[in-house]
Amino acid sequence: xxxxxxxxxxxxxxxxxxxxxxxxxxxxxxxxxxxxxxxxxxxxxxxxxxxxxxxxxxxxxxxxxxxxxxxxxxxxxxxxxxxxxxxxxxxxxxxxxxxxxxxxxxxxxxxxxxxxxxxxxxxxxxxxxxxxxxxxxxxxxxxxxxxxxxxxxxxxxxxxxxxxxxxxxxxxxxxxxxxxxxxxxxxxxxxxxxxxxxxxxxxxxxxxxxxxxxxxxxxxxxxxxxxxxxxxxxxxxxxxxx
Amino acid sequence: xxxxxxxxxxxxxxxxxxxxxxxxxxxxxxxxxxxxxxxxxxxxxxxxxxxxxxxxxxxxxxxxxxxxxxxxxxxxxxxxxxxxxxxxxxxxxxxxxxxxxxxxxxxxxxxxxxxxxxxxxxxxxxxxxxxxxxxxxxxxxxxxxxxxxxxxxxxxxxxxxxxxxxxxxxxxxxxxxxxxxxxxxxxxxxxxxxxxxxxxxxxxxxxxxxxxxxxxxxxxxxxxxxxxxxxxxxxxxxxxxx
DNA sequence: TCAAAAGTGTTCACCGTACACCCATGG
DNA sequence: CCATGGGTGTACGGTGAACACTTTTGA
Numbered sequence: 001x002x003x004x005x006x007x008x009x010x011x012x013x014x015x016x017x018x019x020x021x022x023x024x025x026x027x028x029x030x031x032x033x034x035x036x037x038x039x040x041x042x043x044x045x046x047x048x049x050x051x052x053x054x055x056x057x058x059x060x061x062x063x064x065x066x067x068x069x070x071x072x073x074x075x076x077x078x079x080x081x082x083x084x085x086x087x088x089x090x091x092x093x094x095x096x097x098x099x100x101x102x103x104x105x106x107x108x109x110x111x112x113x114x115x116x117x118x119x120x121x122x123x124x125x126x127x128x129x130x131x132x133x134x135x136x137x138x139x140x141x142x143x144x145x146x147x148x149x150x151x152x153x154x155x156x157x158x159x160x161x162x163x164x165x166x167x168x169x170x171x172x173x174x175x176x177x178x179x180x181x182x183x184x185x186x187x188x189x190x191x192x193x194x195x196x197x198x199x200x201x202x203x204x205x206x207x208x209x210x211x212x213x214x215x216x217x218x219x220x221x222x223x224x225x226x227x228x229x230x231x232x233x234x235x236x237x238x239x240x241x242x
Numbered sequence: 243x244x245x246x247x248x249x250x251x252x253x254x255x256x257x258x259x260x261x262x263x264x265x266x267x268x269x270x271x272x273x274x275x276x277x278x279x280x281x282x283x284x285x286x287x288x289x290x291x292x293x294x295x296x297x298x299x300x301x302x303x304x305x306x307x308x309x310x311x312x313x314x315x316x317x318x319x320x321x322x323x324x325x326x327x328x329x330x331x332x333x334x335x336x337x338x339x340x341x342x343x344x345x346x347x348x349x350x351x352x353x354x355x356x357x358x359x360x361x362x363x364x365x366x367x368x369x370x371x372x373x374x375x376x377x378x379x380x381x382x383x384x385x386x387x388x389x390x391x392x393x394x395x396x397x398x399x400x401x402x403x404x405x406x407x408x409x410x411x412x413x414x415x416x417x418x419x420x421x422x423x424x425x426x427x428x429x430x431x432x433x434x435x436x437x438x439x440x441x442x443x444x445x446x447x448x449x450x451x452x453x454x455x456x457x458x459x460x461x462x463x464x465x466x467x468x469x470x471x472x473x474x475x476x477x478x479x480x481x482x483x484x
Numbered sequence: 485t486c487a488a489a490a491g492t493g494t495t496c497a498c499c500g501t502a503c504a505c506c507c508a509t510g511g
Numbered sequence: 512c513c514a515t516g517g518g519t520g521t522a523c524g525g526t527g528a529a530c531a532c533t534t535t536t537g538a
Contacts, residue, residue, distance in 0.1 A: 015344050019306040020262035023347065064261040064345055068336040092334055092349050094310040102257050103306055105265065107334050175490080192492065193528065215489040216536040417517080434519065435501065457516040458509035 024099075024106040025072040026059035026143065028090070028150035029080070031115035031130055032167040032183065034176040039167075039183040040115065041136055041147065042079070044128040050101045051140040057147075058128065059106065072109040079126055081119030086112045086166040088157070090149055098142045106142075110150040112166035133183075158184050162203065165224040173211050173219040174198070203229040266341075266348040267314040268301035268385065270332070270392035271322070273357035273372055274409040274425065276418040281409075281425040282357065283378055283389065284321070286370040292343045293382040299389075300370065301348065314351040321368055323361030328354045328408040330399070332391055340384045348384075352392040354408035375425075400426045404445065407466040415453050415461040416440070445471040 029042035046056045060075040062068055069089065077083055087109055094105040115130060123129065131137065133151075138144060157163045164180050178194045198204055205225040210218035271284035288298045302317040304310055311331065319325055329351050336347040357372060365371065373379065375393075380386060399405045406422050420436045440446055447467040452460035 015264070018264055018303040020264055021304065021306060022257070022260055022262055023265065061260040062263065062336070062347075064263060065338060067338065068334050068347065089333055091331055092310050094304070094349075096307060096309065105304075105310065107336075173490095190529075191490085192530085195491080196493090197527085212537095216538085217488085217490050217534070218536085219490060415517095432502075433517085434503085437518080438520090439500085454509090458511080459507070459515080459517050460509080461517055 022102055022104040023062040023068070024059050024104050025062060025068055025075055026057040026106050026108050026146060027072055027076050027079075027087075028057060028108060028110040028147055029076065030110065030112050030133075030150070030154060030167065031118075032180050033115050033130070034168065034172060034179070036132075037176075037179045037183070039133040039180075040130040041133050042113075042118075042123075042128055042130055043136070043139070044079070044126050046140065047127065050099075054140045055131075055137045056140045057108075057143045058126070062107070068107045069109070072107070072111075076109075076111055079122055079128060080113060081122050082113055082117060086163065088153070090146065090153060093142050093146060095142060106146075108146045108150070110153060112154075112163065114167055114169050116169050155184055162201065162224065162229065168224075171207065171209070171211075171221040171223055173214070173221060175214070175219060177222070201229075264344055264346040265304040265310070266301050266346050267304060267310055267317055268299040268348050268350050268388060269314055269318050269321075269329075270299060270350060270352040270389055271318065272352065272354050272375075272392070272396060272409065273360075274422050275357050275372070276410065276414060276421070278374075279418075279421045279425070281375040281422075282372040283375050284355075284360075284365075284370055285373055285378070285381070286321070286368050288382065289369065292341075296382045297373075297379045298382045299350075299385045300368070304349070310349045311351070314349070314353075318351075318353055321364055321370060322355060322359075323364050324355055324359060328405065330395070332388065332395060335384050335388065337384060348388075350388045350392070352395060354396075354405065356409055356411050358411050397426055404443065404466065404471065413449065413451070413453075413463040413465055415456070415463060417456070417461060419464070443471075 031040040031042060032038070033040060042058065043055050044058050046052055046054055058075055058079045060071060060078070062071045066074070069087070072087060072089075073083070073085075076085060076087070088111075090108040090110050092105055092107050096103065098104065098106070136147070139147065154163075158181065164177065164184065167180060168176060174191075174195050177198065178189055178191060181194070182189055203225050205223045205228070207221045207223060209221045211221050212218040273282040273284060274280070275282060284300065285297050286300050288294055288296055300317055300321045302313060302320070304313045308316070311329070314329060314331075315325070315327075318327060318329065330353075332350040332352050334347055334349050338345065340346065340348070378389070381389065396405075400423065406419065406426065409422060410418060416433075416437050419440065420431055420433060423436070424431055445467050447465045447470070449463045449465060451463045453463050454460040
C-alpha cells in the first residue's frame with residue numbers, strides 16, 4: 001500500500017545523527033464525588049526511584065509502536081480499568097531536568113471520569129487515591145504545573161461544552177450539576193439562573209424519579225441526552241474545533 | 243544546588259528498557275500582508291529525503307539539551323532571523339507512520355509574525371516562501387492537519403486576546419486591522435461596529451499621522467499600546483491562563 | 485407544625501448587531 | 512467637482528445577572 005520511503009544515504013545519516021529522547025505520558029485525572037461535592041484528583045504514590053513514595057500523577061512511557069494518545073489511554077486503563085473516557089491532550093512538558101533520572105519529555109493528558117465507575121482494586125494495587133483538588137499534596141517534578149494547566153483547560157472546556165457530564169454519574173440532580181460547575185469555576189452560582197441556562201441547552205432529560213437523599217422534598221434526577229446534544233449543539237461554540 | 247537523583251539499580255533498568263524516539267518540532271508560521279490583505283503561511287520546500295522537493299512546514303529535531311519551545315524558536319529563527327515572536331504550543335502529533343523514514347513524534351508550534359520584518363535572505367536560502375493561506379499547496383506527512391489545527395487555534399486566540407497585532411506592522415490602519423480579523427474569521431464585519439469595539443478595549447493609540455496609500459482622504463494610523471493593554475486586559479477573558 | 489432543601493418568573497442593564505450619511509482630498 | 516474610501520451614532524433585541532417567595536415532606 002504505502003510506497004517505501006526512498007533512502008538516500010546522506011539524509012539517512014542526517015536522521016541518525018539526531019538525539020532520541022524518552023517520551024512519557026502523564027494523566028491528570030479529574031473526578032467529582034457528588035456527595036462530598038468536591039472536585040478530586042486521582043494520584044499515585046510512586047513506587048520506584050527517583051522520588052519513590054512521593055505523590056505523583058499516573059504516567060508511563062510511550063512505546064515505539066503506539067501513539068501518545070494510545071499510551072495515555074493504556075496508562076489510564078491500567079489504573080482505573082476504564083476505557084471510554086473523555087481525554088484530551090494538554091501540552092508537552094520538556095524542561096531539560098524535569099525528571100532528574102533521565103532526559104524525558106512528557107505529554108500530559110487530562111481525563112474526566114465519574115468517581116463511582118472506576119475499579120477500586122486497581123487503585124489499591126497502585127497505591128493510588130482520590131484527593132480533594134483543593135487539598136492536594138505537592139507533586140513530583142513538574143506535575144503541579146500540569147495540574148494547574150489542566151484546571152485552566154477544564155474551565156475553558158466547561159465553559160464551551162457540556163463537559164461536566166463526564167464527571168457525574170448517569171443520573172444526577174440539578175444541585176449536583178450546579179455544585180460541579182461551582183467547583184470548576186470556583187464561584188457561587190444562582191440556582192434559578194443556572195437551571196434556566198441548563199434547560200435552555202435542551203439536552204437535559206428530567207426523569208420521573210426523585211432523589212430523596214438530600215432533602216425531605218426530594219429532587220428530580222436528570223440524565224444527559226446525547227442525541228439531543230448532537231442536534232442542538234449549535235448552542236455551544238467551540239473555536240478549537242475538537 | 244540540585245541534589246543528585248538517587249539511583250537504585252532495578253529502577254535504572256526500568257528507565258533503560260524504555261523506547262526512545264525522535265522528537266521533531268514543526269512551526270506553523272502565519273503572516274499577514276496588509277497590502278495583499280491575505281493571511282499567509284510560510285512554507286519551505288524540503289531539501290532532503292523523504293519527500294524531498296515537496297512543500298512542508300519548517301521543522302527540526304529536538305536536541306537532548308533544549309526544551310521543545312527552545313527548539314521551535316531555534317527553528318523559527320533559522321528561517322526568519324526573528325527572535326521575539328509570538329509562539330504557542332499546539333499539540334503533539336504522534337501517529338506511528340507519520341514520517342515514513344523513522345518513528346518520529348512532532349510537537350507543533352504556531353507562530354505569528356509580521357511579514358515585513360523577517361529576513362528575506364534566509365527565506366531564500368531555505369527555498370521558503372509565503373503562500374496565501376487559502377491557496378496553500380498540499381503538505382507532506384500530517385502537516386495539513388497541523389495547519390488546520392493552527393487555524394482553529396488562531397481563531398480561538400483572536401477571539402479572546404488581541405493577538406492579531408502580532409501579525410501587523412507597528413503602525414496600521416483601522417481597515418488593515420479589520421481586514422485581518424475578517425481573514426482570520428472568514429467573514430465580513432461591519433466597520434462601524436468593528437472600530438467601536440476596538441476603541442472600547444482601550445489599547446489602540448491613534449497617531450497624528452495618516453496613511454495616504456489607500457485613499458484621498460487618508461486614514462489614521464494606530465499603534466497597539468501594550469501598557470494600556472496590561473491595565474485593561476480585564477476586558478479579555480482567557481480561560482486558558484496563558 | 486416546622487425546618488430544610490427544592491423549585492420557579494420577572495425586571496433591568498448591557499452588549500452585539502443592524503443600518504446610512506457626511507467628510508476630506510487628489511485628480 | 513466628483514469619485515473614492517474614511518469616519519462616525521442610534522435604535523433594537525437578546526442574553527446574562529440580580530433578586531424572593533412558595534412547595535413539599537419527614538421528623
